[in-house]
Amino acid sequence: MGKEQAGQVRDTATMRSMLRDAGYSDKAVSYYLETPHLGIIEDADQVSEMTGTCGDTIKVYLKIENDCIADVKYQIMGCPGSISAAMAAGDLVRGKTIDEALALNDGDVFNFLEEIPVKKHHCIQLSVKALLGAIQTYRDGNNGGDHVVQAGIPTGRGRHHAKDGDNTACCGAQKGKGDCEAAGTCCAKAITIEEPH
16 A cells, blocks of 8 residues: 555645644644654663553653753654654753753643644643653662663652642642543652652
8 A cells, every 4th residue: 555545644744734723833843843852862861761641652861961951862652742742842951950850841841832732732741741750760860870770650649749638639630630640640740759658
């Protein structure tokens, strides 16, 4: 079966038009088509992988120099929303200190992209969660060391640096009522994961 028979869009102008019609901004479309941070860092200081509830999978490669994010690359099996969000998040943290990068949130990426379809907002959450999880895992596992830590991002019930007895989920909803809690994962706003005792 040829390209035409498979119904695949191959020309960039048509793809760009279709994505704009679907609700993606020009900036988000460019990130999807150009994929500036797609690839592998062979000597990465941190490699982490996360799969979202939608099935999209993001593998994050970090290069850290002098406590700063020198480079970030991704391998992504996902939709245009996940790809454009990951590429934007990469631009937002490159050159930042680890602490500055950990302050990234979903809103920062959404505002930077300008617009993506409402049904794809979870892609921003996944991209931010995967990136912040990789940065936090590097910080927790290396404390400035230079060895590679390969780790999946833990899933489970998380809370946004809540105090003991706080009944708020990381997404701000009452615990147990937010989308992230119902899905069994957290939206990545500088979360701490509650480990089973």
